[in-house]
Amino acid sequence: MCGIVGLFLKDRKLEGELGALTAEMLVTMTDRGPDSAGIAVYGAAIPGFVKVTVQSDMPARAFAALDALARTAAGDAATVTIKDSHAVITIAADRIEPLRVALTGAPEPLRIMSVGETMEIYKETGLPKDVVSRFGIGTMAGTHAIGHTRMATESAVTTLGAHPFSTGADQCLVHNGSLSNHNNLRRELRRLGIAFETENDSEVAAAHLTARMRDGRNLGEALTDALGNLDGFFTFVVGTRTGFGVLRDPIACKPAVMAETSRYVAFGSEYRALSGLPGIETARIWEPEPAAVYFWDRDGSTGDKMLAA
Structure with missing residues (x-):
């Protein structure tokens, strides 16, 4: 059980509040992951x-x-x-x-x-409130951010084992779930020249997206491809230099909720992570569908829409 949050800003007037809003979301997910926490912030x-x-x-x-x-x-x-x-x-x-x-x-x-x-990643062991305080996340500005609180169930509590994982420039991923075929995929990806720092299955998921995007796929296409290649149960939230994406496995056994207004798109493992966002009371709230790719991009090439997987 881990906690995931993500915030993608449409309204540039909110950019100065990105760190404060995301930090609050992350701390709210403490009981889903008290072992370590991390956040990727996309700034100027x-x-x-x-x-x-x-x-x-x-x-x-x-x-x-x-x-x-x-x-x-x-x-x-x-x-x-x-x-x-x-x-x-x-x-x-x-x-x-x-x-x-x-x-x-x-x-x-x-x-x-x-x-x-644009991306900076900060992650450490300890309670999420301590992690965000140590790095001054609440004062950071930017366009979008994703974060993770970890409850280690399959590996040691270490800094390198914390999320987000990044294997490509301006790309990162946070994950709630478990993959069954990550060892085979890791060997294949190493042959493509991708290096790994940990044995964590989530790093393999991040590298899989990196490899597909190097082949010329956009974020939505790379996430769609992941459905056919990653076995297990998972919810991913992904960040790129200009984009933000969400993907759940076909069973969708891990909790997830999204909110969208004219000012932002937000993701949380539970609704309470979103409850402090401005205008949440009038937001469109929904549960992301299984095996469906959602992504938004600031360059306008995709529009703010869902792509059916």
Whole structure:
């Protein structure tokens, strides 16, 4: 049992409240997942630059020389912003690989949580209220966000085991459920050059979407393809640079509810996660259908609609 939340803003006037609204939704799901929590926030892009979010179990030591390491690998334009156990390194887009190499050789272990023009991922063990407080999620602005509270039932409680999982630029996934064929899929995806940090089945689901989108599929098409390739029971909420998607398995045994107004689209494992959103009393509320793909995109290529799977 885990908790999932997601918020996709249509109204730009709400962007300054994204962090506060999503943090409240996430904390409300604490009893569905008190072991760890995480959130992906999609904020403003800087043309020509990407953000690399890294994590350390010993941030005081690991981050002491991070600014110098980033500048050596990525040039004087590199900047480092430290947030508790995470740091966001902003670099020119063509300097990602030199930075990856430098991070691998850092004196203290540094784990890459996410890479993207707009996305930053923060996740740690502990109660959701403590996690969102540590990273100042409530003050963050952006266009959309997805979050997860975890109750570990199949693996240890660790930072890397927390959600969201990201295996591609500006792409991430949160998952409630369990996959039965993730080991076979992991082997296939490794042959395609996708690396894995954990044995978690949710990371495989994220990588499956990454591989399909690399082949030219949009988010809706990649989610539709997942229905034919992922065995098990699952509810996914997915984020991309401009999009937000939801998918439930054909049985849909995990709880899910959505709300839509002219200002936003929201997802929660339970309605109470949505109850504090502005205008919720007049929102269209529904339960996402089994084996149906829902996605919204800010570039307007899909429109705000459901695609039948």
